[in-house]
Amino acid sequence: xxxxxxxxxxxxxxxxxxxxxxxxxxxxxxxxxxxxxxxxxxxxxxxxxxxxxxxxxxxxxxxxxxxxxxxxxxxxxxxxxxxxxxxxxxxxxxxxxxxxxxxxxxxxxxxxxxxxxxxxxxxxxxxxxxxxxxxxxxxxxxxxxxxxxxxxxxxxxxxxxxxxxxxxxxxxxxxxxxxxxxxxxxxxxxxxxxxxxxxxxxxxxxxxxxxxxxxxxxxxxxxxxxxxxxxxxxxxxxxxxxxxxxxxxxxxxxxxxxxxxxxxxxxxxxxxxxxxxxxxxxxxxxxxxxxxxxxxxxxxxxxxxxxxxxxxxxxxxxxxxxxxxxxxxxxxxxxxxxxxxxxxxxxxxxxxxxxxxxxxxxxxxxxxxxxxxxxxxxxxxxxxxxx
Numbered sequence: 001x002x003x004x005x006x007x008x009x010x011x012x013x014x015x016x017x018x019x020x021x022x023x024x025x026x027x028x029x030x031x032x033x034x035x036x037x038x039x040x041x042x043x044x045x046x047x048x049x050x051x052x053x054x055x056x057x058x059x060x061x062x063x064x065x066x067x068x069x070x071x072x073x074x075x076x077x078x079x080x081x082x083x084x085x086x087x088x089x090x091x092x093x094x095x096x097x098x099x100x101x102x103x104x105x106x107x108x109x110x111x112x113x114x115x116x117x118x119x120x121x122x123x124x125x126x127x128x129x130x131x132x133x134x135x136x137x138x139x140x141x142x143x144x145x146x147x148x149x150x151x152x153x154x155x156x157x158x159x160x161x162x163x164x165x166x167x168x169x170x171x172x173x174x175x176x177x178x179x180x181x182x183x184x185x186x187x188x189x190x191x192x193x194x195x196x197x198x199x200x201x202x203x204x205x206x207x208x209x210x211x212x213x214x215x216x217x218x219x220x221x222x223x224x225x226x227x228x229x230x231x232x233x234x235x236x237x238x239x240x241x242x243x244x245x246x247x248x249x250x251x252x253x254x255x256x257x258x259x260x261x262x263x264x265x266x267x268x269x270x271x272x273x274x275x276x277x278x279x280x281x282x283x284x285x286x287x288x289x290x291x292x293x294x295x296x297x298x299x300x301x302x303x304x305x306x307x308x309x310x311x312x313x314x315x316x317x318x319x320x321x322x323x324x325x326x327x328x329x330x331x332x333x334x335x336x337x338x339x340x341x342x343x344x345x346x347x348x349x350x351x352x353x354x355x356x357x358x359x360x361x362x363x364x365x366x367x368x369x370x371x372x373x374x375x376x377x378x379x380x381x382x383x384x385x386x387x
Contacts, residue, residue, distance in 0.1 A: 018045075019385060027149075033184075042110065053117035057109060072091065075094070095108065116371070120372070127372055131299055138365045143171075143175070147344065157186075174209060175211065184217050194229045226238075238260070244266035247275055251281045255280070284310065285311070286315040295329060321374070323357055341364060351377065353376065
């Protein structure tokens with residue numbers, strides 16, 4: 001990987017390391033994609049001189065770890081860590097040349113986040129400042145949860161989901177996101193999906209914003225049927241109703257429904273999001289810093305959204321590193337963006353930062369320290385590390 005030289009006052013990259021973390025959960029839960037019985041992350045640590053940057057890859061450790069350490073690390077050593085966008089684009093080019101049919105976006109994302117964190121620390125500035133400046137010091141958050149439980153009856157599932165929703169509202173949240181797409185893992189189907197949303201709406205009232213996520217569970221006909229009923233329940237957006245590759249189908253569905261569509265956690269890099277925007281596929285773009293290609297790609301998608309008069313609501317479902325990086329992007333977005341604030345049990349997310357990121361009712365403060373704004377707790381890192 002070729003690149004420009006370094007300024008004499010900037011240390012070059014010395015080391016790039018993948019750090020695997022895993023924690024088994026006491027109780028499993030599911031969305032339409034899969035049952036989740038553990039939380040697993042591949043962090044990326046990049047060192048230059050006395051400073052360290054932290055990033056996070058989307059997905060399992062396997063694959064991410066090997067690519068970071070065997071492919072990326074040799075190409076980054078000796079480079080100027082402040083040339084983040086140049087390294088991002090070089091890495092995308094070389095990975096595409098090597099793999100042809102795809103680019104491992106999760107690897108690009110983890111490395112890119114670490115480089116932005118490192119660049120901010122070297123310059124004594126937050127990533128938000130480097131991206132153009134903060135528009136806010138805190139952001140409204142919606143409580144993501146309401147996953148499927150390992151229960152024997154739909155009544156038991158509905159009761160558990162409603163109890164959870166009431167608890168989030170009692171804690172001060174004014175927006176909630178729930179999961180549907182039961183048929184992929186349970187005996188129940190689209191009628192019960194709507195019943196879950198209806199039960200939440202009746203439990204929390206009309207003043208709470210509801211968002212609903214199908215994790216691309218449906219075909220076009222079922223998505224249309226479900227979407228019409230979600231509109232009747234005043235759902236703000238219907239997330240990932242169908243598989244992500246069907247961009248033209250998204251556009252037809254978005255035209256046909258009164259409820260807005262949202263998607264993006266399964267799209268990567270600016271070009272794929274541009275195709276979705278040009279097709280009119282969604283009203284809300286949801287890039288994830290760990291899977292879309294890092295902070296660089298997420299910031300480019302946010303600019304694309306602005307140019308198309310769309311709102312970017314980044315997807316967030318990771319450790320404290322992904323959460324902190326996402327907050328830096330959210331600090332810069334125009335309009336009234338929402339933070340996806342995962343409320344499922346996750347000790348890695350909750351304990352990894354020396355100063356955990358927490359909510360004050362429905363607001364989450366955005367750290368203003370250098371880089372992504374957090375310090376990783378080395379003791380917690382060692383506790384969950386699974387080399």
